[in-house]
Amino acid sequence: MTEAFEIKVENDKAILALLPILDMSAADSLLDALRSCVSSYSHLVLDASVVERISTPCIQVLLAAAFKVEKNGGRFSMKNVTPTFERGMRDLGLSDYLRKWSEN
Amino acid sequence: MPQDFNLEQFKVTYFEECHELLASAEEQLTLLQQELGNVDVEVLHAIFRCVHSIKGGAGAFNYTDLIDFTHSFETLLDKLREGEIPISMPLVDVLFEATDILSSLVQRAQDNQESDPEVWKKTKQKLESYLKEGGVKKTSPSDHRDGIADYDLTPEEEEEQGWGLFIDLEEDEPASELPPEPLENFKPTYKIKFVPEPHLLRFANEPLLLARELSSLGKYVAHADLSRLDDLDQINPDEAYLSWIFELETDASKGAIEEVFEFVVDDCELVIEKIGGEAVTNTATTKEAQGVKAQKPEPRTARASRIRKEVELHTPTQPAPPQAAQLPDTAEDRPPVTETLNDGSKSLLKQQAKISSIRVELDRVDRLVNMVGELVISQAMLRQQVENLIPEDSHVMAQGFEDLSAHTRELQESVMAIRMQPVKSVFARIPRMVRELSARLGKKVDLITQGEMTEVDKTVIEQLMDPLTHMIRNSLDHGIETQEERAKSGKPERAAIKLSAEHRSGRIQIEVSDDGKGINRQRIVEKAVQKGLLSSDHDLSDEEIDNLIFAPGFSTADEVSDVSGRGVGMDVVRRNIVSLGGRISVFSTPGEGTRFLMSLPLTLAVLDGMIIRCGQEKYIIPLTSVIESIHPIAEELQPLVNGAMMVSMRGQYIRIVNLYKLFNIKGAVTDAAQGLVVIVETERYGHVGILVDELLGQQQVVIKSLEENYDPIDGVAAATILGNGKVALILDVDGLADMEHGSDRHRTFANLEQQVLLTGEKAHGHD
Structure with a gap:
């Protein structure tokens, strides 16, 4: 099981700290974290400072979240x-x- | 006139090509015969091209008989492919006969001998009789000149016939359509459309890795298409939503690009197109592709089913990279001119072969192989010398040696790959032999071949034909029953002979099996007793009796037939195989059939070996045979009454081969509990353990044939030169197991003749 994503809230914006390994097994929990952020906050900041590996499943989820946020204004x-x-x-x-x- | 030149150099190439063309024609004829009810016109095209190419060269060198004969032959073939003359079995027989005649005419021309007109004119008349029956005028559209009278070629025509390039793969392709010389530093750009199926990611496929692999091939730009991306609420992370168009500027081949997608090709849509690049037109291939389309489709491979054919888009300049958002539209607006590989695969393969291969004399390759062998030895020597340096210096050198070693290995593998050929060239000759012999013997036999694309060194291929022919003949003549016998034993009317090849543990394994009556052991024993090779109170096992067929001069045939059974059969086969470093075994079940299993090395040049020490001697055990090595404790060792020793390993008893005893080595460890037992896999005895003093390490060694340089020695496959310049022997593990087994028998029966028979090795001394 992948460790949980940490979400911080600062001045009405949610800051989601991405995990170092964003492989396929991390995609589900990333999706959950993004869904919960997007549903509650209109400004979403992702902190990618520790990312060492990314994968297509996680990138797809990020793109979907970005489109959703933009769609919501x-x-x-x-x-x-x-x-x-x-x-x-x-x-x-x-x-x-x-x-x-x-x-x- | 061509005679103004020194033609000899071209003749060599011409005859080489003739032999290849004839082999190809024969292969295609066999296909034609098999698909008589549903003939693929492409097969006829292929045969026509072969004959036409032979004629082309014959004209250039003024071989009048050849021209005359091939002219009639190709005219008939042309009418067949046009559908003007129906194809029938007798006609196919005539075509086979004509190929034979053509082959003998080529051979005679090559040997500078006059051919006997009586022989070939008879066949020519047969060909012409079909032309007359078909109401056809004796003219070929590809050559409107009748016969040889006008065979005075213009320089242009000579060029078209090809100087040193007689194989005209694209018969109808004008010379002007040949690819021009590529521009200097010009690299073709490929456009690769990659649309993963939704499930692609679930099989641990990662487009990012594919993209990176692509980018390693050249200058690379990716354009992602996000149009399939689902909403965040619906998205499923393990489904693939993105698709891409990659643009790759590379001088790598299209094959190399396809290789990147090798593992995902069934799970995506993949289109690889060349943008700009060489002016390779697809006119001819399209035409041919249509021809194929109208006929029976090519057998599909999973990979080919998705890969689209490479087609040039006549764009003078490279198009601007499409915008990601516009990708789907772009694709629809400007549909690429593509054909599936299935439809045009033959043409495509031909086109690729035309561009990407050159003809090299075998001698040159052999020199290269030899030099690589010497390089491997020099490297081993250098490494040994470095070990004597002071540790600081030796350490500095170590990395360099690692690199050198990796490069040498790569070089060696690349060079060996040049010599590798599919066994198809041997297998292709078998169907015809089976057809002819079965007709002569009045037996109905189906030949099933498998693994004909299995590759093996050319030297091995060359040596394979005789043993294979012999075994197939044996199966047909002795193995397969007559129709009546088969009916009586409730077997299907048509017998089956299976010929298969596969790679197994670094060797090639070839199997010939039939569903005939099996080896008649009683007859074998009777014959052996009759010949005084065996006493009547023998206690041989079934397997040992079967192996008697490999004994020198042993034949059970009551009558000598012209098919097989001259009494010089299987021992010669065995000797040939053994001299190649191979092994042959026979397995037979009475009433069900016989199976011959040949195992041959893939190459005769180098092998990966384990260097072992026994006493003061060093030997090499081929690494492919080594399973593991163990230090047995005394309790695990079990002596047998006959003096042999077994070692118990994880509940399995393994026979120990006492190397020191077989080779009479002084000062070696004789107690298995004190030494090391290397477990090896053998063909006939399963796992056996070779008792050695110690393992010294692995090394790639260059094989030096003992047969060629000295004489064959039992238990020794070949020799090599070690890093210190000394000769070491490469052990033949099966031979050793045989010797140990034989020494056993020797102890039991004290009958040398019998031992020789049992071990299957040659009788006293060397031939």
């Missing part, structure tokens, strides 16, 4: 992106999204 942003995360997004042709989230 909220803000989806990302901070402390590690080179690993960045490279993963680039290899999958998703750099534009990452750039946008980082600028949010």
Whole structure:
């Protein structure tokens, strides 16, 4: 079982700290964490400072969450992106999204 | 005129190609015969191309008989492929006959001998009689000149016939469509559409890893398509929603790109297209693909079912990368010109072969193999010398040696791969033999072949034909019963002979089995007693009796037939196999059939070996045979009454082979409890343990044939040169087990003749 994602709330925004290993087994709990954040907060910040490995299942979940937040008129942003995360997004042709989230 | 040149160098190539073309034609004819009711026009195309190519070269070298004969042959083939003449069994027989004649004409031309017109003209008349019956004018559309009178080629025509490239794979393809020389530094760009099936991720497939592997092939850009992505509330993390278009600028082959997707090809839609790149048009292939489409489809492979055919898009400049959001639309707006591999696979394969292969003399490859062998030895020597340096220096060198070793191994494997060929070239000749012999013997036999794409070293392939032919003949003649006998024993009317090849533990295993009557053991024993090879009060087991068929000069055939049974049969087969470093065993069940199992090394050049010490001697045990090594304790050792020793290992009793005794080695450990027992796997005796003093390590060794350089020695497969420059012997574990078993028998029966028979080895001395 993957360890739980930590969610902090600061000034009406939820800060979700991503886990170091975002492989397929982490995708379910990431989805749960994101669903609960998105349902309660309009501004969601993901802290990717410790991410060492990412996977397609987790990236899909992140994308779905980002679209949902934007659809609801909220803000989806990302901070402390590690080179690993960045490279993963680039290899999958998703750099534009990452750039946008980082600028949010 | 071509005679102005020195033609000899081209003739060599021409004849090489002729032999390949003839083999291919024969293979296709066998296919034609098998599918007589449902003929694939592509098979006829292929035979036509073979004959036409032979004719082309014959014209260039002015082999008039060949031209004359091939002209009639190809005209008939042309009419067959056009559907103007119906295909029948007698006609296929004539085509086979014509291939034979063609083969002998080629051989005679190669040997600079005059051919006997009586022989080939008779077959030519047969071919022409079909043409007349079909009401066809004796003209070939590919060559409107009749016969040889006008065979004076223009330079352009000579070029078209090919100088050194007589195989015209694309018969109708104009020369101008040949791929031009690629531009310097130009790398083709591939567009790879990858749409995973939803379940792809569940099988632990990770698109990110595929993407990274792709990116390692060249300059790479990915465009993701998110249109299938579900809402956060509905999304299921283990389903794949994203799809991609990758653009890859690489000089890697399309095959290399396909390889990246090798494990997911059944779980995705994959389209690989070349953008720009070499001007390889697909006109010819499309035409051929349609031809194939109209006929029976090619057998589908799971992989091929999804991969689309590579087609060039005639775009002068590279298109701008499509925007992610527009991807689905883009794909619909500009549907790529693709065909499935199934439809055009033959054409595609041909096209690839045309671009990606060169012809190299075997001698050159052999030199390369030899040099790599020497390199391996030099490396081992260097390594040994470094060990004598002071530790600091030796440490510095270690990393370098690791790299050198890895590169040498890779080099060696690459070089060996050049020599590897599928056993198909041997298997392809068997169906015809079975057909002819079964007809002659009045037996109905189906030949089932399996694993014909199994690859093995060319030297091994060359040596395989004779033993295989012999075994198949034996099965047909002696193994398979007559129709009446089969009916009486309630067996199906058609007998089956199975020929299969597979890779097993670093060797190739070839099996020939039949569902005939099995070995008549009573007859074997009678014959052996009659020949004085066996006393009438023998106590041989069934397996031992079966193995008597490998004894020299042993034949049970009552009458010598022209099919088999001249009395020089299976011992020669065995000798051939053994000289290749192989083994052969026979398994027979009376009334049910016989199975011959041949195990041969994949290559005759190098092997991975375990160096062991016995006394002061070093030996190599092939690593593929080694299972494990154990230090037995005294309680685990069990002597038998005949003096043999067994070791108990996890409830299993394993026979110990006393190397020191068999090779009379002084100063070696003689008590298994004090030494080390290397458990090896043998063909005939299962697991046996070889008693050695110690293991010295693993090393890749270069095989030096004992047969060629010295003489065969029982229990020794070959020799090698170690790092210190000394010769070490490579052990033949089966041979050792045989010797141990034989020495046993020797003790029991004190009958040398019988021992020789039992061990199946040659009688006294060498031949």
